[in-house]
Amino acid sequence: MSFVLNMLNGGVQELLNYLSAHVITCLVPAFFIAGAMAVLVTKGAVIKYFGVQAKRWVAYGVASVSGMLLAVCSCTVLPLFAGIYNLGAGLGPAITFLYSGPAINILAISLTGAAIGWQMGVARGVGAILFSIVIGIIMSVLFRKEESKRLGEIEHLPEENSEKPGAFLVLFFGVMVAVLIVSTSKLTPWIKIAIDISLINSLAIMVHHYFVKGEFESWMSETWSLVKIVVPTLLIGVFVVGMVTAVIPPEWISRYVGDNTLGANLAASLVGALFYFSTLTEVPIVKGLMDLGMNEGPALALLLAGPAVSIPNLLVVNQIMGLKRTAAYFVLVVLMATLTGWMYGLFLI
Amino acid sequence: MKIEVLGTGCPKCKQLEKDVYNALAELDVAADVSKVKDMKKIMSYKVMTTPALVIDGQVKISGRMPRKEELHQYIRESE
Numbered sequence: 001m002s003f004v005l006n007m008l009n010g011g012v013q014e015l016l017n018y019l020s021a022h023v024i025t026c027l028v029p030a031f032f033i034a035g036a037m038a039v040l041v042t043k044g045a046v047i048k049y050f051g052v053q054a055k056r057w058v059a060y061g062v063a064s065v066s067g068m069l070l071a072v073c074s075c076t077v078l079p080l081f082a083g084i085y086n087l088g089a090g091l092g093p094a095i096t097f098l099y100s101g102p103a104i105n106i107l108a109i110s111l112t113g114a115a116i117g118w119q120m121g122v123a124r125g126v127g128a129i130l131f132s133i134v135i136g137i138i139m140s141v142l143f144r145k146e147e148s149k150r151l152g153e154i155e156h157l158p159e160e161n162s163e164k165p166g167a168f169l170v171l172f173f174g175v176m177v178a179v180l181i182v183s184t185s186k187l188t189p190w191i192k193i194a195i196d197i198s199l200i201n202s203l204a205i206m207v208h209h210y211f212v213k214g215e216f217e218s219w220m221s222e223t224w225s226l227v228k229i230v231v232p233t234l235l236i237g238v239f240v241v242g243m244v245t246a247v248i249p250p251e252w253i254s255r256y257v258g259d260n261t262l263g264a265n266l267a268a269s270l271v272g273a274l275f276y277f278s279t280l281t282e283v284p285i286v287k288g289l290m291d292l293g294m295n296e297g298p299a300l301a302l303l304l305a306g307p308a309v310s311i312p313n314l315l316v317v318n319q320i321m322g323l324k325r326t327a328a329y330f331v332l333v334v335l336m337a338t339l340t341g342w343m344y345g346l347f348l349i
Numbered sequence: 350m351k352i353e354v355l356g357t358g359c360p361k362c363k364q365l366e367k368d369v370y371n372a373l374a375e376l377d378v379a380a381d382v383s384k385v386k387d388m389k390k391i392m393s394y395k396v397m398t399t400p401a402l403v404i405d406g407q408v409k410i411s412g413r414m415p416r417k418e419e420l421h422q423y424i425r426e427s428e
Binding site: 043047050076078079080082083084086087088214225229316319320 | 357359360361388389391392395396397398399412413416
């Protein structure tokens with residue numbers, strides 16, 4: 001009986017931890033940013049850099065960061081991946097996009113920062129971008145002789161929303177990121193509120209002058225639909241992690257992944273690569289493991305290998321590019337996550 | 350008229366399918382509606398973003414949700 005109570009108590013404690021001010025003040029602005037990106041960033045503008053004619057290095061560069069703009073869940077990532085592979089710039093940039101997409105979206109990075117620590121959030125973001133380019137290039141070198149035949153060119157369709165000037169988008173998203181940073185900073189509460197109110201006012205002015213009819217509504221409905229997709233599974237994930245970590249003896253964790261050894265990093269990246277983490281639940285899982293004594297290196301390895309690769313995702317990727325390339329991708333992700341985690345644990349802490 | 354909704358099963362793709370049925374009912378138009386989940390088939394329409402709407406083999410929308418009036422217009426045009 002006390003075992004069950006202990007578990008439930010752990011789950012509730014962990015939930016309360018996530019419902020605390022610092023996580024909510026970070027997640028709420030992040031949801032609005034992600035929603036605005038889905039509505040305002042015209043996909044056509046990004047996709048043209050993935051075309052057959054695009055310069056190689058441009059395609060890699062755009063693929064490594066565009067996940068931030070385009071992708072929140074793997075259901076947008078996979079069609080784009082298949083598209084880049086079959087219709088556009090080919091295997092290398094497609095792999096770069098496939099890897100970085102789910103790892104660097106704004107929600108994942110800000111939640112990692114708020115729940116685990118900003119150093120880990122930054123390490124995850126920077127690690128994922130570099131790592132995705134390296135994996136993409138290695139894949140395209142490995143399979144350079146057998147690039148598949150392209151199915152054709154991408155079809156360009158007119159977009160519904162008015163295209164905004166680049167300077168406006170930079171300013172608009174810059175102000176929203178400023179809200180996120182101010183809200184999560186350590187300033188005294190009334191200063192925070194004062195700065196936030198003025199920033200939000202300037203957003204309102206921008207919306208009033210630059211948005212065409214219907215865009216504000218689509219922004220809000222996009223934000224709400226993201227909340228509906230992400231929050232329930234995240235809360236369930238947090239609760240389950242809290243229950244499980246309440247009853248696992250810490251020695252188990254510290255024995256396997258307590259030190260920053262290559263073996264511990266390999267174990268962490270294998271676990272990350274095989275299991276499916278629903279959007280953002282990787283963060284409470286890693287946080288729970290770290291509370292039980294997991295070292296920072298393996299924690300980063302798990303975060304790097306986790307969201308990008310999982311068995312269901314590999315099955316779809318396998319349909320698109322075949323077993324040989326999928327296996328090579330899997331091995332590369334595990335090896336690179338192991339090495340990056342190990343180096344992070346070794347040099348940066 | 351043949352309407353295809355392309356999507357891998359994400360919430361928006363399901364919503365688009367519902368919207369199509371609602372629009373057909375409201376306009377009182379008959380059509381053969383199907384859902385395309387196979388990635389190879391989706392790629393054969395040369396779209397990279399889902400949800401996408403294909404009417405009689407022609408891609409009308411990709412990567413976003415159509416407004417109601419817009420969807421009605423596409424259906425009326427193809428009738």
